[in-house]
Amino acid sequence: MVTRAEDVTPQRYPLREFLSRWLLTTNHKEIGTLYLWLSFTLFFIAGAMAMVIRLELFQPGIQFAEPLFYNQMVTMHGLLMVFGVVMPGFVGLANWQIPLMIGAPDMALPRLNNFSFWILPFAFGLLISTLFMEGGAPNFGWTFYAPLSTTYGPPSTDFFILGVHMMGISSVLGAINIIVTIFNLRTPGMTLMKMPLFVWTWLITAFLLIMVMPVLAGVVTMMLTDRHFGTSFFSAAGGGDPVMFQHIFWFFGHPEVYILILPGFGIASQIIPTFSRKKLFGYHSMVYATIAIALLSFVVWGHHMFTTGMPVVGELFFMYATMLIAVPTGVKVFNWVATMWRGSITFETPMLFAIGFVILFTIGGFSGLMLALVPADFQYHDTFFVVAHFHYVLYPGAIFGTMAAVYYWIPKWTGHMYDERLGKIHFWTAIIAVNLTFFPMHFTGLAGMPRRIVDYSLQFADFNMVSSIGAGLLGMTQVLFLYIVIKTIRGGDPASTRVWEGADGLEWTVPSPAPHHTFETPPPFPPIMDKDEGTPLNE
């Protein structure tokens, strides 16, 4: 028997290879995958906290969570979902897709990309470890208003501050990388006004991140010096002002909520044209509307603070500015509907999630408009009506947006089609559960139930029970999503290059799965799409 050199298996060190591959990778696709898995992992951790919250609120009285622990759950759920799930999820999508969509070989700063990612597991490890510390995790809500978080914060608050700093550094570095990539590595011919909408919305999001993450870093640093170095930024006893904390926080916080939704707008703007087999309606107005929303987001922070004793002129200014956001947001919704109009529509899972996104996000937008009216806000503020509002924009917005994107691009990432039947089951259970969970919260809020309470009076019992049942279903349906993703990675029908019949864009010109290195030379633009390709679609 002849033994050739290549038949002899060299000594292998699988763990070392695995670690060096994932720890040291500078490949945008691998880093994108890392981001997405981190986001997915934290989604289940933060989701489990939501389950604790809903379990406690299932009935009046204290059953599962003591008040102090309940407050920790509320706080950690919010922090992890905002900073650990939605933001890294979108950054993961950006890493995978932006180079593929603009015809770049990789991100412009690959080592920085690796560094931005690897900060995050440590940041969230630090944050989650506070749950096991003496005095417990932060318990002052994700908005961490002073002086509850300064003078009265638990000892673990300092770990929270360090964690926020680390996330902030990661986000800013990631945003710089995205901006530099988009400005420098587009394939010849792709002018700014020819970029795919997902790239546009991420470009604007990246600018928002660079503008506001330092403000967040500033406010937590002020907290730190108030706690330990004798300053009184947020303490009236030393000449400071607790309300100033809220001004600084929401100057970060309101652009932040657009950071959490703009990439979702981009995703919907990619998916709806594909499955309507028709070009996006009003491309230019989409771009301008996104820019308008981003600019307006800097002058509306006060609408979170109408009950803090703001002068009437301030209230009027923030009310008008906030109402104005409805105009560009409306333009976007109308454009999506007009894109579908007289198209040739099919309803694969990404399209279902995108339509769910548009409808439910619009409902969240409506309640946002209602909240902008100062007199009405006096009744809605800090009630479950607000909880319903922001979960409508975030769950069907940011989370459904990310899920739509995963279903849409996963054939390109893995080379396999996902299980369409399971995908549809996932969508329908998710959309029923989302509404079952969050719609009744409008009613409990209007009836007068404050948010962030561990226990409530009997009049709110029925709707809370419905919400909790919905939440349980919602939690379970995401386990199905995990199963679908793993199943798709491990196998499935082979995906074609174009994947979707109506797909358009550079990412659909590389083979499925996308090879480790793509676009080593700039591709032609506009892309040459294979008209005959694309998986046959069901009606």
Added chain:
Amino acid sequence: MISIAGKLKSGMMVAVLWVFSRPVFAVVFDLREGVTNMSQRIQALHHLSLGICVVIGAIVFGVMFYSMFAHRRSRHPKPADFHENTLVEVAWTTIPIVILVGMAIPATTTLIDIEDNSDADLTILITASQWKWHYQYVEADIGYYSNMTTPTAQINNLEPKGEHYLLEVDNPLVLPTRKKVRFLTTSNDVIHSWWVPDFAVKQDAVPGYINEAWTRVDVPGLYRGQCTELCGKDHAYMPIVVDVKPEAEFDEWIEEQRLARELASGQAVADRNKEWAFEELMQIGEQVFLSHCATCHEPTGLGQGVTYPALAGGEIPTGPLAVHIDRVMNGKAGTEMQAWAPQLSDRELAAVITYERNAWGNATADVIQPRTVYAAR
């Protein structure tokens, strides 16, 4: 077939009408109407904005669902290829602006009226602290604390919950009808928010700052609300009850309060002169401890971790007496341990300190008399 469908249809109509005509519908699904002019104007504003949103939503989603039905591939295999239309785009940018102006006008006028705090007949200073309210009648110089009275056993599901579970207090705020009442809100520790939905008054209580709000109630009755700004552990247990009385009754009540204050000061003198027995103090002390201290330090005295230290065998209840008295009366700055001197009488303070020094195996055998506390004031 048709007649069955018709019957079904009319049956459903009746059912829908019945559901919507139930008084419960308004209570359960709608923003509360409330009892003040402002709460009713706000409800009208809510209906206006909700109505506009529903109409716009019906149009947008209607078009969308029609398109999903009529333009799905099986019915509409060949997509159109338009992707711009200046006229339509200008229309759907300008029409919303007009609608927004229509909403902004009533919102602005209502807001300006809400923020008019002038010419009040009566001023109440509301001071929040973890987790209770203090009401001070500025003109009459009467003040008292208002604590939740729902028993712990109901919260822990050991007893059936009462009708006003979590929304009941020992001393409600008492207001007269037909008077403009101005509220000044502030706080001793963290930010709280005073909200009575039926008055549409929600005002944050910010430590070191004073905010203003007002109301005018015409209908006597009991109105309930809650703290609406996360203020720590017992944020859920900070209810507000307002008892609105006709003016004459209110004046009587104020007189009663004046008398009660004089009686209380007489009682305090008697308490100081009496030599209290150990058992007597322990008995009162246990009551005081359970209603004020046990929420953090636990009825067992074991506390909750580092935030709420154990008193059983604790450093302070078994240490020097003067330090213990000081801590109970003046609290500890920067923690949730508040100053109890303004909240409890000499007798109650003496009793609770005696109790803490002798309960749960703390065997100091100290008996503290009310006059000792009085001297420490």
